[in-house]
Amino acid sequence: MSRQVQGLLPWIWQRVSALYLALFLIYFVISMIFLDQFDYPHWLAWIRNPVNGIFIYIGFLMLFTHAWVGIKDVIMDYIHPIAIRSLALMLCGLGLLACLLWLTRVLLMAILK
């Protein structure tokens, strides 16, 4: 793995994902304020809007990316033995991947129902 992949790129992704999440949060709050009625059917309709669906999905991808970079940093800082570090990274990676698959299922079900 090149040194840039381990150094600069995660740092860039951390910034890009944080920026996206900040902008998405503003968009989400404004959307909720201007919702015709603040109830479940309107909320569901907002989520089923394909543009919003894409924004939400990208938002969660960014959240997982941000979480991965952060947790990788913590593990690299504090866990030094390579075997335990690899195990911790693998478990966190698998946990995030499982969350992503679960989220995909939830969103698809909400859109397709």
Place this chain on the structure above:
Amino acid sequence: MRFSIYRYNPEQDDKPYMQDMELQAVSDEMMLLDALLELKEQDESLSFRRSCQEGVCGSDAMNINGRNGLACITPLHSLSEPVKLRPMPGLPVVRDLIVDMSQFYQQYRNIKPYLIVHDPEPDVERKQSPEERDRLDGLYECILCGCCSTACPSFWWNPDKFLGPAALLQAWRFLADSRDQAEVERLQELEGPYRLFRCHTIMNCVDVCPKGLNPTNAIGKIRHLMLKRSI
């Protein structure tokens, strides 16, 4: 004035301990180093480094009431009692308040702290415009006391891999120098997950620097230069 001082002589003591000491005659003008020199008269075995006594050499850096600083420019009246003095954290203790700074200097060496020029040597000096010279302000003033690096948790956890704020400030000092011609090589050396990118911008370094320098800002500038170069 009461003091609680970290004592450890590896040749005699099984483990470190805090020794209580007291100084009767204390004046408002006294700096912490003056007090330490008087305390040393009470107990000759008390060991600490000092040299210029005016915040230029950086040799009397220590942890003062939980915060790194230079004893010679810390006014006694600014400290709460008992004044707790410990060696700078994260480095091996040689004796009492004296730490082994080999690791710190090694990281400084790693950034090649000198101008690298590929052009033939000019007949006269290598000139800089006033603006180019101004870019070095806030960088060259570092006295390598080690206050910043030893206040940095990333340096505590990975002192052999992470360069630390002091070395990174100097890395930017040479990257920012218009006379240096090794920008690409220097940036390549800083790549990877450890040397530069262990910095998580918590800014302890800025908080404790006795010269008021800003290593976090320098680290940010290196990252942006790296980003610019990679696009």
